[in-house]
Amino acid sequence: MENNIIVKELLKDYEKKHQKALTDLENRKQALYSKCPELLEIENRLHTLGISTAKFILGNNNSTHLTNLKNEIEKLKIERANLLKKLNIDENYLKPTYECNICNDTGYTYRELSNCYVFLFKTKTIRY
Numbered sequence: 001m002e003n004n005i006i007v008k009e010l011l012k013d014y015e016k017k018h019q020k021a022l023t024d025l026e027n028r029k030q031a032l033y034s035k036c037p038e039l040l041e042i043e044n045r046l047h048t049l050g051i052s053t054a055k056f057i058l059g060n061n062n063s064t065h066l067t068n069l070k071n072e073i074e075k076l077k078i079e080r081a082n083l084l085k086k087l088n089i090d091e092n093y094l095k096p097t098y099e100c101n102i103c104n105d106t107g108y109t110y111r112e113l114s115n116c117y118v119f120l121f122k123t124k125t126i127r128y
């Protein structure tokens, strides 16, 4: 197989792996939220506050208001952590599970091809 075809296939595999990790996470979240709607509420509020914070930083520099926003976000994160603890769920449950934690299944680290990618590429191109 030609090298550039291998490159394309590998990157497609990475894309699939990365997407699968995100889909799995979404499914886990939905299952969790239907069990504990309070968590969904917190998640939605965090999302809204995140947007407000971003807009605020761009818009002006009233630091008191920004501190309030950040405090609110911290409070919600603690609330979420407590809820998860009560449900006996690890916080990693709400993070994507990648096969490779270095490149998060993208094949890249800091804009360079990741080690796992280079390894996979070699296993496909070295002939014995």
Ligand SMILES: [Zn+2]
Residues within 6 Å of the ligand: 100, 101, 102, 103, 104, 105, 106, 107, 114, 115, 116, 117
């Ligand atoms: Zn990797």
